[in-house]
Amino acid sequence: MRSLTIKDVAEKAGVSVGTASRVLSGHPATSQEARTAVSDAVKELGFRPNAQARSLRKTTTQTIGLVLPDVRNPFFADLAHAVEQRARDFEYLTLFGNANEDAEQQDRYFDIMLTQRVDGLIAAPRGNLADLQAVLDSGVPTVFVDRVIANTKVPSVTPDNATGIQEAVRHLTGQGHRRIGYIAGPQSTSTGRERLAAYKDALTETHADDDGALIFLGDFQSASGAAGARHLLEQQDPPTALLAADSLMSIGAIAVCNERGLAIGADIAFVAYDDIEAFTLLNPALTVIAHDVNAMGRFAVDLLTQVIAGETPESVILPSRLIIRGSTPPLPGGPTQ
Amino acid sequence: MRSLTIKDVAEKAGVSVGTASRVLSGHPATSQEARTAVSDAVKELGFRPNAQARSLRKTTTQTIGLVLPDVRNPFFADLAHAVEQRARDFEYLTLFGNANEDAEQQDRYFDIMLTQRVDGLIAAPRGNLADLQAVLDSGVPTVFVDRVIANTKVPSVTPDNATGIQEAVRHLTGQGHRRIGYIAGPQSTSTGRERLAAYKDALTETHADDDGALIFLGDFQSASGAAGARHLLEQQDPPTALLAADSLMSIGAIAVCNERGLAIGADIAFVAYDDIEAFTLLNPALTVIAHDVNAMGRFAVDLLTQVIAGETPESVILPSRLIIRGSTPPLPGGPTQ
DNA sequence: TTGTATGCGTTATCAT
DNA sequence: ATGATAACGCATACAA
Numbered sequence: 058m059r060s061l062t063i064k065d066v067a068e069k070a071g072v073s074v075g076t077a078s079r080v081l082s083g084h085p086a087t088s089q090e091a092r093t094a095v096s097d098a099v100k101e102l103g104f105r106p107n108a109q110a111r112s113l114r115k116t117t118t119q120t121i122g123l124v125l126p127d128v129r130n131p132f133f134a135d136l137a138h139a140v141e142q143r144a145r146d147f148e149y150l151t152l153f154g155n156a157n158e159d160a161e162q163q164d165r166y167f168d169i170m171l172t173q174r175v176d177g178l179i180a181a182p183r184g185n186l187a188d189l190q191a192v193l194d195s196g197v198p199t200v201f202v203d204r205v206i207a208n209t210k211v212p213s214v215t216p217d218n219a220t221g222i223q224e225a226v227r228h229l230t231g232q233g234h235r236r237i238g239y240i241a242g243p244q245s246t247s248t249g250r251e252r253l254a255a256y257k258d259a260l261t262e263t264h265a266d267d268d269g270a271l272i273f274l275g276d277f278q279s280a281s282g283a284a285g286a287r288h289l290l291e292q293q294d295p296p297t298a299l300l301a302a303d304s305l306m307s308i309g310a311i312a313v314c315n316e317r318g319l320a321i322g323a324d325i326a327f328v329a330y331d332d333i334e335a336f337t338l339l340n341p342a343l344t345v346i347a348h349d350v351n352a353m354g355r356f357a358v359d360l361l362t363q364v365i366a367g368e369t370p371e372s373v374i375l376p377s378r379l380i381i382r383g384s385t386p387p388l389p390g391g392p393t394q
Numbered sequence: 395m396r397s398l399t400i401k402d403v404a405e406k407a408g409v410s411v412g413t414a415s416r417v418l419s420g421h422p423a424t425s426q427e428a429r430t431a432v433s434d435a436v437k438e439l440g441f442r443p444n445a446q447a448r449s450l451r452k453t454t455t456q457t458i459g460l461v462l463p464d465v466r467n468p469f470f471a472d473l474a475h476a477v478e479q480r481a482r483d484f485e486y487l488t489l490f491g492n493a494n495e496d497a498e499q500q501d502r503y504f505d506i507m508l509t510q511r512v513d514g515l516i517a518a519p520r521g522n523l524a525d526l527q528a529v530l531d532s533g534v535p536t537v538f539v540d541r542v543i544a545n546t547k548v549p550s551v552t553p554d555n556a557t558g559i560q561e562a563v564r565h566l567t568g569q570g571h572r573r574i575g576y577i578a579g580p581q582s583t584s585t586g587r588e589r590l591a592a593y594k595d596a597l598t599e600t601h602a603d604d605d606g607a608l609i610f611l612g613d614f615q616s617a618s619g620a621a622g623a624r625h626l627l628e629q630q631d632p633p634t635a636l637l638a639a640d641s642l643m644s645i646g647a648i649a650v651c652n653e654r655g656l657a658i659g660a661d662i663a664f665v666a667y668d669d670i671e672a673f674t675l676l677n678p679a680l681t682v683i684a685h686d687v688n689a690m691g692r693f694a695v696d697l698l699t700q701v702i703a704g705e706t707p708e709s710v711i712l713p714s715r716l717i718i719r720g721s722t723p724p725l726p727g728g729p730t731q
Numbered sequence: 732t733t734g735t736a737t738g739c740g741t742t743a744t745c746a747t
Numbered sequence: 748a749t750g751a752t753a754a755c756g757c758a759t760a761c762a763a
Contacts, residue, residue: 110742114742
């Protein structure tokens with residue numbers, strides 16, 4: 058079952074391979090005759106050019122790599138979708154790599170992307186400069202999305218982590234909460250670090266309880282959200298509100314609240330980072346820190362095309378805003394002081 | 395910024411390109427000296443073989459294509475993850491294509507996969523034989539997953555659609571329900587068709603109301619689940635239980651119930667096809683038709699490797715089972731007759 | 732064990 | 748506008 062080649066097409070069409078190639082790649086120097094003859098032959102044979110051979114000859118693969126931490130995280134699924142759709146507009150195929158929130162798998166995917174000679178790379182990386190050294194050294198045009206690596210010149214598109222968290226804490230304290238439990242993301246990620254720092258700053262600003270015991274370090278996956286909720290709720294002086302740094306940890310945490318018969322919005326207040334569709338399952342609806350995932354994906358691709366074109370685009374910070382819904386009513390009895 | 399080639403490595407290592415190539419691809423006929431010299435050169439230069447060139451020379455790309463309807467559907471996100479993880483075990487890179495529940499985009503991805511000369515293809519297809527003609531004609535080893543196309547010899551791994559739905563309807567009628575609203579999947583998919591047929595059969599078997607007005611045809615996306623719930627609940631004699639053919643439509647439908655102040659498990663019973671993590675948000679927990687997504691992904695890859703090896707494996711049907719939780723209590727007041 | 736040379740399928744260059 | 752041919756980077760058959 059040997060694959061067809063352009064030679065077969067040329068033969069069938071009665072032209073040379075050069076002419077066949079020109080017709081196939083839309084070169085202007087072709088006669089009407091040649092065009093129809095080749096097109097007919099292609100259709101009749103069901104020929105498809107070999108992308109590998111084409112990429113080898115040209116220096117481009119028309120392919121971009123996308124390395125994300127976890128497809129099963131709805132936020133990243135949405136982001137992957139957004140990137141892919143935008144990449145289509147530029148005739149790019151998206152090679153998708155799922156790092157599984159794991160440093161080693163991330164490394165492996167970076168390696169694969171370089172081996173595949175992607176024209177550009179979009180990544181939500183974890184770790185530090187050393188982990189990305191190979192990618193940066195390779196010179197492949199790169200853009201960071203959602204997460205960044207410090208001390209690089211890599212353009213990025215990120216959410217305004219600090220503002221979202223700040224607004225959430227202000228809102229909760231405004232509702233009378235003083236003990237706000239925080240389920241943080243991993244400190245190996247920029248989002249994990251920035252959101253935690255913003256939480257701490259906001260506690261200071263609002264004079265809420267700044268108690269280390271109110272912080273649980275999770276890993277952005279749901280099991281750690283559940284563990285965090287258990288840890289926080291089992292304390293002597295448990296929080297009256299919970300804030301989780303991503304949607305999966307929120308799901309895990311809320312599941313634990315359900316288990317314990319703590320009604321969200323009644324027995325405990327809850328705010329989640331990221332607004333995912335599944336949250337509409339909740340009644341009352343969840344107060345969330347939302348940002349525009351579609352815009353994030355679009356910008357990432359747009360920035361990448363600029364980098365590929367040799368430009369050095371400015372990084373983009375997308376606004377995040379608090380959407381207040383039913384899960385954060387005023388604390389009954391006012392502030393616990 | 396010309397990319398390094400094996401020639402640079404050979405030069406640096408002081409050997410011929412042939413020797414360098416043999417070392418790089420683990421050919422046995424190499425001396426210890428050559429191995430270390432080449433390895434050192436590779437490391438020093440940061441060389442990475444060009445996958446395109448390698449694929450062109452060999453006839454294999456070490457790549458499989460995965461064409462799914464929608465990454466944003468948690469079921470398919472889980473499936474993609476499972477396939478990818480299993481493919482890794484066989485040193486396959488997974489090229490991921492997201493058809494967006496759209497026939498045209500599906501076509502385009504099949505085309506891309508063939509152009510990329512994937513060694514094999516895993517797809518959850520929509521449509522009929524004609525839509526898949528190009529793929530089938532190409533002779534690329536193919537396996538269907540979740541969904542199938544009738545009248546093909548393509549091995550598949552699918553859930554036992556009928557049994558799950560049947561058990562759900564039996565359970566609901568056992569709880570006293572006679573009017574069971576069904577939000578169906580698109581009839582352009584095998585899962586949509588099989589589940590709807592099973593629902594109808596089960597109605598007959600259980601002597602529940604067999605009323606065409608209880609059926610709403612959705613498209614497996616959440617908006618259609620919401621539309622379905624509205625349509626069904628606005629009827630004169632509305633259903634007392636809702637059954638939705640996938641998780642996204644369930645999310646949309648439950649959101650509508652929330653809007654209308656209908657408490658799931660109290661004012662209305664609900665069963666969802668697919669058990670996704672986000673459902674743990676619900677309290678009481680959701681009764682679901684569950685099946686093993688991980689096994690599905692694993693089997694798909696395993697079957698594909700067999701097809702690639704020239705074998706003709708048997709198709710696999712994975713059991714689905716009803717998990718009864720809090721959203722389907724006995725109907726207060728017994729059957730409405 | 733190693734080096735040389737050829738070919739994978741395509742595009743681009745150079746004539747014509 | 749077209750044809751012949753070299754070249755892309757790598758693996759392998761063949762010679763040594």
